[in-house]
Amino acid sequence: MNPLAALPNPFEGNVVLDAWTPAAVDVASIHKHAFEQCLLALDSASRGRPDSVLIVGGAGSGKTHVLARLQHHLVATANTAPDGVLRCVFVSARLQTNALMLWQLIRRRLASDLLRKQQGLTQLQRLVAHQVAEARGESPRRSVMELRVLTGADESISEHLAEVAQRLELGRDLCVALDHLVHSRFLGDAAAWLRGDSLPESALERLGLGREEHEDREEAARRVVTDLCRLAGETLPIVFCFDQIEALQSHPDDRESLFRFGRAAADLADADPNVLLISCIQTSFHDLLDVSVRDADRARIFKRHAPLAQLTREQVDALILQRLDSVEDLQKLRAQRRGARFHPFDERFMARLRAASPCTPRKVIALAAAEFEQLQRGMPPAPQDVGAFLGDAFAARRAAALERGRPEESQDTLTHGLPMLWALGGRGAAGGRPPPGADLLLPASPEPLLVSVRNETNMTSLAARLRQLAPLADGKAKAAGRVVILRDVRLGITRTAKRTQEYLADLERRGARLVQPSIEALAALEALRSLLSDARAGDLAASGDVVGELTVRDWLAAHLDEDLRELVEDLAGRGAAPPAPPEARLLRDLGDLMLRSFVARLDELAPALGCSPEEVLALAQQHADRFGVLHGPPVVLFAHVPAESLADTAG
Incomplete structure (x- = not known):
C-alpha cells in the first residue's frame, strides 16, 4: 500500500487571501528585506515620524504574505511582551471598490479591523485601555485587565474619551459611538454607524447620535477616518495596509483612479505623525502607478521601496522542507528516509523546482502540490482546464455571496x-x-x-x-x-x-x-x-x-x-416596461410589508395596502423573483429568499 495515499497534501492552499489570514508556513528568509523595511517603518511611525513602504513584486511573489507575516509578528510580540499590550492599530484593505468611494471603503475596513477581537478584547478596546493607562501613569496591562471586567457603570473610560475628543477636536457623534463600543453597548448599531452604514432614526435616537447628515458621504468618511487616526496616534502608531491597488481601475487605462488613491493615501499620511502606510503593487503595474500619482503624494506614501525578488535555491529548499514537515505523519515517514532529504521528492524534481520560471512561492508550491498528488495516486493529475477553473471559481464566489x-x-x-x-x-x-x-x-x-x-x-x-x-x-x-x-x-x-x-x-x-x-x-x-x-x-x-x-x-x-x-x-431600459407610478408605489409598499413579516395572508395584506386581494395577487405573480405564493385556502404570500442564502440557518 502506498504510504502517501492517506496523507493530506501539504502543498494545498498556496494563496494568502489577506493580511489577517495566517500563512500555512512562513520561511523567514523569503522576502526578509521587505519585512525588515516594514519593521523599520513601523519603528519610525512609533516615534512620531510618518513613514510608508511600497512592496513591489510579480504575481504570486508573496506581497500579501509579507503583510500577513507583519500582522502575525505584531500579535506574537505583543503576546510575549511583559505588558502584553497592543503595539499598534493594524488595518488591512483590499481596494476592491470604486475609486470615487475609496474613503468609504477605508472607513469600513478601519471600523471592522478596530472591532476584531483577540483574547476577548477588540483593537479599539485595547487602544483606549492603552490611552487610559498613559493618562493615569499606570501599566497598560493593568488597564487591559480592567477592561476585561468593565461594567456599563464605569465612567472613567467615558470621561477619558470625552477629554480626548475635546483635545483632538473629534466629532461628538464619533465620541458617543466609541463610548458605546468600548462598553459593549448597542454593539450592532454602534458598529454599523462606525462603518458608515445608514441607520434608521430610531437607531440613532437609541444611540444618542445626531440625525444623518446629508453631506457628501465620501467627505464624511474621510473625516471619521482621519479623526480615528488622530485618536490612535495619541499613544500608538496606526498601520494601513493597502492591497490590490490595481482593482481600483474601472478600465486598463484608468489613471484617474490611481491618482485618487495617491491623494487619499497622502491625506492619511498627513492625518497623524504616527501613521504607517504599506502599499502593494505588481511589478508590471508599477510604472503606471508611478506616473498616475502626484510627485508630492508619491514622496509621502512611497518613502521606502521593497521589491520582492524571485526565490533562491536555498529558499526553494527551505519552503519545500517546511511544507513537508507541516504534516506530522509525513514527518514520521520522512524520518525513516534519512538519506533522502526531500523525500518523497527526488533530486531531479527539486532541480526542476529551483529552475521554475517565474520562481515564485505560488509557482513552486503549485508544482509541488501536483507532484505530491501524482506520488499519492500513481498517475499525474489531470491538467486543469482554465474554463472549468473559472466556472468553478465563479460558482463558488456566487454561492458565498448568496450565503454571506x-x-x-x-x-x-x-x-x-x-x-x-x-x-x-x-x-x-x-x-x-x-x-x-x-x-x-x-x-x-x-x-x-x-x-x-x-x-x-x-x-x-x-x-x-x-x-x-x-x-x-x-x-x-x-x-x-x-x-x-x-x-x-x-x-x-x-x-x-x-x-x-x-x-x-x-x-x-x-x-x-x-x-x-x-x-x-x-x-x-x-x-x-x-x-x-x-x-x-x-x-x-x-x-x-x-x-x-x-x-x-x-x-x-x-x-x-x-x-x-x-x-x-x-x-x-430594454427589459419589461416599468410599472406606472401607482403600481410602482403599490409594489414598494408590498415589498416593505413582506420584508417586515416575510410571510403573510393575502386577505390581511390587501386591506393594509388599500387594494383588492386580486390586485395584490396579480402583482406578486408578476414579480416572482421577489414574492412567492402558496395557494390555500388561505392564500399566503412569502418573501423570496434564495435557498443558498439560508445555508447558515439550515441546521
Whole structure:
C-alpha cells in the first residue's frame, strides 16, 4: 500500500487571501528585506515620524504574505511582551471598490479591523485601555485587565474619551459611538454607524447620535477616518495596509483612479505623525502607478521601496522542507528516509523546482502540490482546464455571496462591479465624473445612464438624496443622461415615509427608473467583480499559473450569468416596461410589508395596502423573483429568499 495515499497534501492552499489570514508556513528568509523595511517603518511611525513602504513584486511573489507575516509578528510580540499590550492599530484593505468611494471603503475596513477581537478584547478596546493607562501613569496591562471586567457603570473610560475628543477636536457623534463600543453597548448599531452604514432614526435616537447628515458621504468618511487616526496616534502608531491597488481601475487605462488613491493615501499620511502606510503593487503595474500619482503624494506614501525578488535555491529548499514537515505523519515517514532529504521528492524534481520560471512561492508550491498528488495516486493529475477553473471559481464566489452577502455591502458591489459588467458587452468603459447625486456614468444609446445607488435605510436621508436627483431628471440637465435609481431589493421603503415616496414618484414621472436587482443578480455581480479584481491584481491562478484579466473577461462575456443579462437589460431600459407610478408605489409598499413579516395572508395584506386581494395577487405573480405564493385556502404570500442564502440557518 502506498504510504502517501492517506496523507493530506501539504502543498494545498498556496494563496494568502489577506493580511489577517495566517500563512500555512512562513520561511523567514523569503522576502526578509521587505519585512525588515516594514519593521523599520513601523519603528519610525512609533516615534512620531510618518513613514510608508511600497512592496513591489510579480504575481504570486508573496506581497500579501509579507503583510500577513507583519500582522502575525505584531500579535506574537505583543503576546510575549511583559505588558502584553497592543503595539499598534493594524488595518488591512483590499481596494476592491470604486475609486470615487475609496474613503468609504477605508472607513469600513478601519471600523471592522478596530472591532476584531483577540483574547476577548477588540483593537479599539485595547487602544483606549492603552490611552487610559498613559493618562493615569499606570501599566497598560493593568488597564487591559480592567477592561476585561468593565461594567456599563464605569465612567472613567467615558470621561477619558470625552477629554480626548475635546483635545483632538473629534466629532461628538464619533465620541458617543466609541463610548458605546468600548462598553459593549448597542454593539450592532454602534458598529454599523462606525462603518458608515445608514441607520434608521430610531437607531440613532437609541444611540444618542445626531440625525444623518446629508453631506457628501465620501467627505464624511474621510473625516471619521482621519479623526480615528488622530485618536490612535495619541499613544500608538496606526498601520494601513493597502492591497490590490490595481482593482481600483474601472478600465486598463484608468489613471484617474490611481491618482485618487495617491491623494487619499497622502491625506492619511498627513492625518497623524504616527501613521504607517504599506502599499502593494505588481511589478508590471508599477510604472503606471508611478506616473498616475502626484510627485508630492508619491514622496509621502512611497518613502521606502521593497521589491520582492524571485526565490533562491536555498529558499526553494527551505519552503519545500517546511511544507513537508507541516504534516506530522509525513514527518514520521520522512524520518525513516534519512538519506533522502526531500523525500518523497527526488533530486531531479527539486532541480526542476529551483529552475521554475517565474520562481515564485505560488509557482513552486503549485508544482509541488501536483507532484505530491501524482506520488499519492500513481498517475499525474489531470491538467486543469482554465474554463472549468473559472466556472468553478465563479460558482463558488456566487454561492458565498448568496450565503454571506449583506444589503449594506451591495453599494460596493454595484458601483465597482457595474462598470466591469458594462464593459463586457462592448458598451464602452464608464468614464468621467458623474454629476452630483449620481454614482456612475455608463455609456448607452441614445444617451448615457446616470446611475444613483440609494441604499439608505434612514428615510429622511433617502428623501434628501432623491431630491438631489430631481435636476438630473428634469429640464436641460436631462440631456446629460437618463436617471436610473438602484436600490437593494432587501431594503424596503417605509410606507409612512411620505416625502421619500413623493420624491420617488416625482422622479418616475420625470422619466427616472427604479431598478432593484435580485439577490441572485447581486451575488453574480459580486462574483464577477471579485474574479476580475483578483485577475487584475495577479491573485488569480490555476495550478500555479496566473490567469490574466483578459482571459477572465473573455470567459465572463461568453458565459454571462442569466441574472446579469437581465440586470443589463433592466438598466438599459430594454427589459419589461416599468410599472406606472401607482403600481410602482403599490409594489414598494408590498415589498416593505413582506420584508417586515416575510410571510403573510393575502386577505390581511390587501386591506393594509388599500387594494383588492386580486390586485395584490396579480402583482406578486408578476414579480416572482421577489414574492412567492402558496395557494390555500388561505392564500399566503412569502418573501423570496434564495435557498443558498439560508445555508447558515439550515441546521
